[in-house]
Amino acid sequence: MKWASTILLLLGLIVIFYMTREDEAQRTDDTRSEVTVYGFDVGQGDSTFIQTKTDAILIDGGNNGKGDDVVRYLRALGVTRLTALIATHPDADHIGGLDTVLEELDVERVYAPRVNHTTETYRDFLLAVKEEGVTIKTAKAGVTIPSESVELEIIAPVTDGTSDLNSWSAVLRMTNKDNTFLFMGDAPIRTEQQLLKAGLDVKADVLKIGHHGADTSSSIPFLQAVHPTRALISVGEGNSYRHPRPTVMNALAAEGITIDRTDRMGTIEYTSDGTAITVKSRKDLRPN
Template sequence: MRTSKSTYAIIFSLLAGIFLFVFSGCSLELSDAGSADQADGKQQGKQLKVYFLDVGQGASQLLVTPSGKTMLIDAGNNDKEQKMLDYMKKYRIDKLDVVIGTHPDADHIGGLDKVIDHIPVGAIYMPKVQSNTKTFESLLISIKNKGLKVKTAKSGLSWDLDDQVHVDMLAPTGTYEDTNNMSAVVKVTYGQNSFLLTGDAEAESEKDMIASGANLQADVLLVGHHGSNSSTTAKFLKQVHPKYAVIQVGEGNSYGHPKPKVLDRLQQQGVEVYRNDKQGTVEVTSDGRSIHIATER
């Protein structure tokens, strides 16, 4: 009897073991399926953020991809250095995977030296243009101090900012006397949505971008050269065919930017226009299918 009791005990514990094994196997499968569903759900909610930062009369765009990769294009003028650092803090940017200085004008690269001093940078792109300004020199010093090597910004470059966000550099397509036309122009694509960020590129560069055969179509256009008459030609605007446009200008700027002719052209094409001088920072969100725009004021 004692023997048979212990035999039952052994059989019982064996059965219990098998039961536990099968059960835990099942629960593993269930939790796997559950997390796959969750991942799909998160995927749908994943967003690309493009901030057109209010830096007064100047330009700066900050991009944060669905997986948290970051890209900063320009950083406003010299007097916006602290403001730029405040923005980095506000948007919790502790590293910049890519930095682009579109061209050496102070209203674009002025704040870039301090950003590079304070935030780790993966790669930096600038067009092959020299400048003898203090602003440009102090940027080069910051770049050197961080041991970074400037990559030449030019058309034909492309890279994945993350596995779903693609960057194409569409300009400069050649060498120009005017530094504005040397502006690095990038198109950022996430799913069905795209952004064309044009620096201060003028008519000559716009013409060459059209001639290059690049697909210029974009949902959101950064209006070239702060809405100056030098840029946003009718032909270029027709090719880009944006739904939304952002103009980076300071309130009451001495240049009279944006120009009425450019605003008329945008209106005629039915483009919805956002402006830093009137609305503060413009925050554009894309889930890869649709675009949502929020403004600071």
């Protein structure tokens, strides 16, 4: 009888030991899969940041003069090195601040679409990349960005763009287990149609709306195919372009999509654990 209870006690201890180990393994895995996405407040322009356990990926850096804010936000988040920098297209409200970012932080990889542009702002960017000692990798459909934590695929430009620089926009899809984010840059309806025609899976939980909510992007068929829960709009308060446009706002409302605007919420933080996404406003990360 005494032997039996001793054996039972030992078995119990063994079970508890293995259960605890499994718990720990589970916990490590959960931490690894946590991903944070930031829609930085850069006024009228775009700058989005993805932080995982192993990656720090910046998509665009706002206008000229916003680079200092972007660098300050990144430092506040403990970032000193970018694993990847994506310049979606050569417009100033996307690449203007990137020369400062390249000067202030170490950058491992730079991606940009293969399009020529002759503005001083674009030349500053190219010069800063050169001084960083890296070569630009072409951003186009089918390019995968290496990551140990998430899946990162560039799905556009599908073909060469037109004289409209927006049509060259690099579009990035990031998947963290069950959670997907789609970053459109300023991609116009032409790109949306190309993606749909290619039969690509564009479904996403969070859609970074193309072109600051202009009505040249975010067609209804595309919104329906992406079928997001939330839409991130990077836009400046009282901007002269009158972005976001009512057509787009109405379409988003009609599709039951929750709208997150940087002009109202400041910097927006999305935390994905691979299953669910939580959203909060980061008023502490605001422009000087």
